[in-house]
Amino acid sequence: MYEYARMKFYCDEDRCIECNACTIACAEAHELPVGIHRRKVVTLNEGIEGKEFSVSIACMHCTDAPCSQVCPVDCFYIRADGIVLHDKDKCIGCGYCLYACPFGAPQFPRDGAFGIRGVMDKCTMCAGGPAPTFSEKEYQLYGQNRIAEGKVPMCAAVCSTNALIVGDAESVSKIKRERDAAKGKGPMTPYGWDQAYK
Amino acid sequence: MKKLPLFSVISLGFLYAGVVPLVEPNMAPQHPGSRLISPELIEAIPSWHKYGELFLYLQTHWVKLLFLIVLLAVPTVFLLHYLIVGPKIFSHEGRKFLIFPTWQRIIHWIAALGFILLVPSGFFIIYGKYFGGGTPIRFMRYMHDIGAFLFALVVIPMTVMWFKEMLPRLWDIKWMMILGGYLSKEKREIPASKFNAGQKMWYWVAMFGGMVMIITGVMMYFQDFDIALLKKLNLYQIDLLRLAIMIHLGLALLIVAFFFTHLYMSLFAIKGSIESMIDGCKSEDELKHLHSIYYKKIIKEGKDKELAEKCKD
Numbered sequence: 001m002y003e004y005a006r007m008k009f010y011c012d013e014d015r016c017i018e019c020n021a022c023t024i025a026c027a028e029a030h031e032l033p034v035g036i037h038r039r040k041v042v043t044l045n046e047g048i049e050g051k052e053f054s055v056s057i058a059c060m061h062c063t064d065a066p067c068s069q070v071c072p073v074d075c076f077y078i079r080a081d082g083i084v085l086h087d088k089d090k091c092i093g094c095g096y097c098l099y100a101c102p103f104g105a106p107q108f109p110r111d112g113a114f115g116i117r118g119v120m121d122k123c124t125m126c127a128g129g130p131a132p133t134f135s136e137k138e139y140q141l142y143g144q145n146r147i148a149e150g151k152v153p154m155c156a157a158v159c160s161t162n163a164l165i166v167g168d169a170e171s172v173s174k175i176k177r178e179r180d181a182a183k184g185k186g187p188m189t190p191y192g193w194d195q196a197y198k
Numbered sequence: 199m200k201k202l203p204l205f206s207v208i209s210l211g212f213l214y215a216g217v218v219p220l221v222e223p224n225m226a227p228q229h230p231g232s233r234l235i236s237p238e239l240i241e242a243i244p245s246w247h248k249y250g251e252l253f254l255y256l257q258t259h260w261v262k263l264l265f266l267i268v269l270l271a272v273p274t275v276f277l278l279h280y281l282i283v284g285p286k287i288f289s290h291e292g293r294k295f296l297i298f299p300t301w302q303r304i305i306h307w308i309a310a311l312g313f314i315l316l317v318p319s320g321f322f323i324i325y326g327k328y329f330g331g332g333t334p335i336r337f338m339r340y341m342h343d344i345g346a347f348l349f350a351l352v353v354i355p356m357t358v359m360w361f362k363e364m365l366p367r368l369w370d371i372k373w374m375m376i377l378g379g380y381l382s383k384e385k386r387e388i389p390a391s392k393f394n395a396g397q398k399m400w401y402w403v404a405m406f407g408g409m410v411m412i413i414t415g416v417m418m419y420f421q422d423f424d425i426a427l428l429k430k431l432n433l434y435q436i437d438l439l440r441l442a443i444m445i446h447l448g449l450a451l452l453i454v455a456f457f458f459t460h461l462y463m464s465l466f467a468i469k470g471s472i473e474s475m476i477d478g479c480k481s482e483d484e485l486k487h488l489h490s491i492y493y494k495k496i497i498k499e500g501k502d503k504e505l506a507e508k509c510k511d
Contacts, residue, residue, distance in 0.1 A: 037235060044237050055240065070257040072323055073331025090331035092339050094323060095418055099440045100254050102246035104239045108421065117419070
């Protein structure tokens, strides 16, 4: 379908130890306001032995991102490498992207006298935004642009168990295949995907 | 034994330290009541196909089109009506009766101001991309919130104050059959009490639809709230938000269509009828024809002198 592989995140739930380093590192690197978590670690079946596992989720940078389709002001744009970004100067904070997003990625900081909802904030895969690369404005609005610096996103960089991997979809799936093969599992579908993408 | 108090303090301190968890079991930076950042987030992913996909479909295919149809078709129909049938003109000479006391007018105008802010700002949000988005459209979103607040202030008093007169009556069927007499130029007695069937429809749509709009709007404003109802409804938080936006947009179509009708009737279709919401008085000629049942009633009860007295100045 595409000539090139698109950038994807993948969190290996066999490896995630719920240390929340990705969440904290992301918040620190991008100086996010309190209450905004671009990346969230969610634990399922907590306390049930053998069934408990954690997964770190953020914007999944969907191929045909629903958020960009419903946005009434067309503030989203999808880069050629598949990273879904948005323009905070255009965004009106209506929340439609949140209603359309399967993963609850869009967040809205609250500010002002009545705790009024601000413009949307979400994971940028550390690729900044439409403002000039490395500019002060880009940093203020979207945080670091590590992709432009040639680095992997902060969350994946700090993941101590290498549970969170990021890169072009082909490389990511290759790593996952090798891991499963090493464990003798054979090719596996990640948890929940058989339901989500039925 | 002097050291006993010190010893007991220290030993109690150790006991206490044993109780306090030195490490929180879950350091996840979650809001305590947040349902959008919780294991529900993952559980809700498969349910995207229920309402998320529906919202995506409606938003991309229908919302802009349907609102455009309402925005263009309703005024076009009224323009044709104005040109072909024309407005109804009643004599404003002679006696006038006080129909709407001051407090009712104040409540009405607060609601009206709310609608004047709500309807255009809503359209600006829907067609935001044609205006470039950004600060002007964000300002419109704030106006939408302010309008909603104004309307929310008076929706309950307004519902209560006209409730009795807005209950459907038998003659409303007759009004519907002749469409309120708006299709002919002929001046005749229209079967209606204080409010006609059209006004009643607008009342029920605006008041109860309006309440639903406020509830869904508040849900979307706060986004993350904790209600026990969710579990009973077997819905995820995000599903509730998706339902809220779809209901909000669907109902908006109906309310906006009725709002345009209300504007047309008061400003153009019945000349001078807006005056009754400014000074509270309706002329005898207008009342006799358009609200014949009400007119007969006040004459029969002998209230006409009293009501006319209040409109003399």
